Amino acid sequence: MTDEIRSPRESDSRRKRFWTNAEVIAGPHGFGVALDGKPVILPGRTPLHVSSKPLAEALAAEWQMAGADDPQKRFGPDALPLTRIAGTMIERVAPDxxxxxxxxxxxxxxxxxxxxxxxxxxxxxxxxxxxxxxxxxxxxxxxxxxxxxxxxxxxxxxxxxxxxxxxxxxxxxxxxxxxxxxxxxxxxxxxxxxxxxxxxxxxxxxxxxxxxxxxxxxxxxxxxxxxxxxxxxxxxxxxxxxxxxxxxxxxxx
The missing domain is CATH 1.10.3580.10 (ATP12 ATPase)
Known part of the structure; x- marks a missing residue:
């Protein structure tokens, strides 16, 4: 099938953790996630925000855990499955x-x-x-x-x-x-x-x-x-x- 919807487990390069604390922040569009006070921005340059506070808390929790147990503080896409789905919702579903x-x-x-x-x-x-x-x-x-x-x-x-x-x-x-x-x-x-x-x-x-x-x-x-x-x-x-x-x-x- 052309233009098939991608799984959140498709391989991306591993990234290094650069933050200490991830937390939920409230804003005009609902709830977002901040890393050491800086809001998470999705690949399409859209802020990560959702209307459900329980979902935002789960998003913050996976960012808090990402790379935390790795000696080099590195993590892959499997560490952020909910964030990847949220990104699809915000940058792919909502616009079209x-x-x-x-x-x-x-x-x-x-x-x-x-x-x-x-x-x-x-x-x-x-x-x-x-x-x-x-x-x-x-x-x-x-x-x-x-x-x-x-x-x-x-x-x-x-x-x-x-x-x-x-x-x-x-x-x-x-x-x-x-x-x-x-x-x-x-x-x-x-x-x-x-x-x-x-x-x-x-x-x-x-x-x-x-x-x-x-x-x-x-x-x-x-x-x-x-x-x-x-x-x-x-x-x-x-x-x-x-x-x-x-x-x-x-x-x-």
């Missing part, structure tokens, strides 16, 4: 919701849950058991029906379903869209992303459902460190996205 929503909605055309193994393959039963309930949830909850195919046969989703999916995304807050911008690419499924955003699934459940194929493969051939790492990264990304959305919605108050 239409483009961001279109990119997210495009996952509905090729959702993971819609592509099953042939019935004769061992994975087919596991996929049907794990995936079909969430396509049913999407239909019953939001009136959106996505078609399913088997094997390598591509399937075209109905225009109505894609329009409804876009309308549903349009109804979400910037914070939820930013969280979905992590959870959806990580899981390969707009359906699972929406279920997580609506608290119908937790992050661990979503990662387990999205990794049915990998786990079925290991069940047959034995554990694979590369697959285990992939599943762990997926689970971590979905966990970060879920935490961000909950904090942004003050669900941890």
């Amino acid at each position: 919701r239409t483009h961001f929503i279109a990119t997210l909605a495009a996952y509905g055309k090729h959702d993971l849950l819609c592509y099953r193994a042939d019935d004769a393959e061992p994975a087919a039963a596991l996929q049907n058991y794990a995936w079909q309930p969430w396509l049913d949830w999407l239909r019953e909850r939001h009136g959106i029906t996505l078609r399913v195919t088997a094997g390598m046969i591509p399937i075209e989703q109905s225009a109505e379903a894609l329009v409804r999916l876009t309308d549903l995304l349009n109804s979400q807050s910037d914070a939820t869209l930013a969280g979905l911008g992590v959870a959806v690419p990580a899981s390969g499924s707009i359906v699972l992303g929406l279920a997580v955003a609506e608290n119908a699934l937790d992050a661990t459940q979503a990662a387990n459902i999205a990794s049915v194929d990998e786990r079925a493969q290991m069940q047959r051939w034995g554990e694979d460190p590369a697959l285990l790492d992939r599943i762990a990264m997926m689970a971590a990304d979905i966990t970060d996205a879920t935490r961000f959305m909950k904090l942004a919605n003050n669900e941890f108050c």
Whole structure:
């Protein structure tokens, strides 16, 4: 997919910690984070600010911890997952919701849950058991029906379903869209992303459902460190996205 939404775990160069204290500051646009009194500025030169105080406190906490345990006081992007999602919300979602929503909605055309193994393959039963309930949830909850195919046969989703999916995304807050911008690419499924955003699934459940194929493969051939790492990264990304959305919605108050 062109212009794919980036995961917060894409590699960036490591940076050296230059501050002692990170704290929440109040301002005209909500709450920000200051490092030794100086506000954090995002890569696009926009101040880091959010409307939720619990989220701001979590942002300050991850800045306070970043590099603190490293002998050289260096840290990478994994140390600041909530800040990276907040940056997406502020510098990518808010300025152009239409483009961001279109990119997210495009996952509905090729959702993971819609592509099953042939019935004769061992994975087919596991996929049907794990995936079909969430396509049913999407239909019953939001009136959106996505078609399913088997094997390598591509399937075209109905225009109505894609329009409804876009309308549903349009109804979400910037914070939820930013969280979905992590959870959806990580899981390969707009359906699972929406279920997580609506608290119908937790992050661990979503990662387990999205990794049915990998786990079925290991069940047959034995554990694979590369697959285990992939599943762990997926689970971590979905966990970060879920935490961000909950904090942004003050669900941890």
